Amino acid sequence: MKNIIIIFTGGTISMKESETTHAAIPVMSGNDILKLTPGIDKIANIDFLNFGMFPGPHMTPEKMFELSNIIKDKVTLGGYDGVVITHGTDSLEETAYLVDLTYKQSNPVVFVGSMKNSSEFGWDGPRNLMDAVNTATADESYNRGVMVVMNNEIHAASQVTKTNTHTLDTFKSVDFGPIGFVDNNKVYFYYNYTKRQYIKTKHASSIVDIIKCGCGMNNRLINFCVSSGTNGLIIEGMGRGNVPPKMVSGIENALNKNIPVVLVSRCIKGKVLDDYGYEGAGRELREKGVILGDNLNSHKARIKLIIALGYTNRIHEIKDIFEKNYY
Structure with missing residues (x-):
């Protein structure tokens, strides 16, 4: 045995x-x-x-x-x-x-x-x-x-x-x-799930926040997280990964302070993509530096960002961890 x-x-x-x-x-x-x-x-x-x-x-x-x-x-x-x-x-x-x-x-x-x-x-x-x-x-x-x-x-x-x-x-x-x-x-x-990652992290810290989008929301919660010392943000957007336009300035504030922002969807199935181009949509957010979180839900994306931050604080490396083999 x-x-x-x-x-x-x-x-x-x-x-x-x-x-x-x-x-x-x-x-x-x-x-x-x-x-x-x-x-x-x-x-x-x-x-x-x-x-x-x-x-x-x-x-x-x-x-x-x-x-x-x-x-x-x-x-x-x-x-x-x-x-x-x-x-x-x-x-x-x-x-x-x-x-x-x-x-x-x-x-x-x-x-x-x-x-x-x-x-x-x-x-x-x-x-x-x-x-x-x-x-x-x-x-x-x-x-x-x-x-x-x-x-x-x-x-x-x-x-x-x-x-x-x-x-x-x-x-x-x-x-x-x-x-x-x-x-x-x-x-x-039934099958072998092969889309796995290993991250050689040194530690894990809880200071990563989740913000869920709802109609008409603004930058208030994002700015509070930034000013109170967050290490990273998960934005649970709408649909393919889109946010109300008044939230965009808060996301820019986080990115300008070198705080990684990961975008996921509040939908229970499917992954985020940057195929919409209006204000607050995935294309604009990705061009500003927001990281796409694939099909992860917000609490798993938070875990992944926590572990990624234990490995590196370089935004481009965190982006690669999330988006490698994405498309």
């Missing part, structure tokens, strides 16, 4: 309903969860590490980067064949993507969580964890980067997103679909 380490970080999979507040809180350690997952020791030789009991919103890029370094150490120094990470679903996709951008080993890394806590009927934690370990042990899982396994489906970390607040099938790769699935403890892959 292969040697797998499970790193427990918290999330709903570690939660029970409090007897006093009747609300779910993280209380179970990795050992507690493993005891409630019968048969997992028949899939692989399991070790575990308690990284923390963090609800999803309590994760930070700094913690994510620390976790990424632990994963690399467990593979390169610990000799593990694969790594499984349990995580709160609210920020699971962000942590998984940060690890994907900073991990270049071939051994499988799989993120997993649950939508129900252990006090609820139909707790999905044990089944999801079994599927994740099965995926981490599969020979076909090597050289696929970081994956997310939920609800029997396998997704590429760079593409998956949480789409529903409560359903078990909330995690979707809206542009390309899952890369595989787990059925009766067997792993099957």
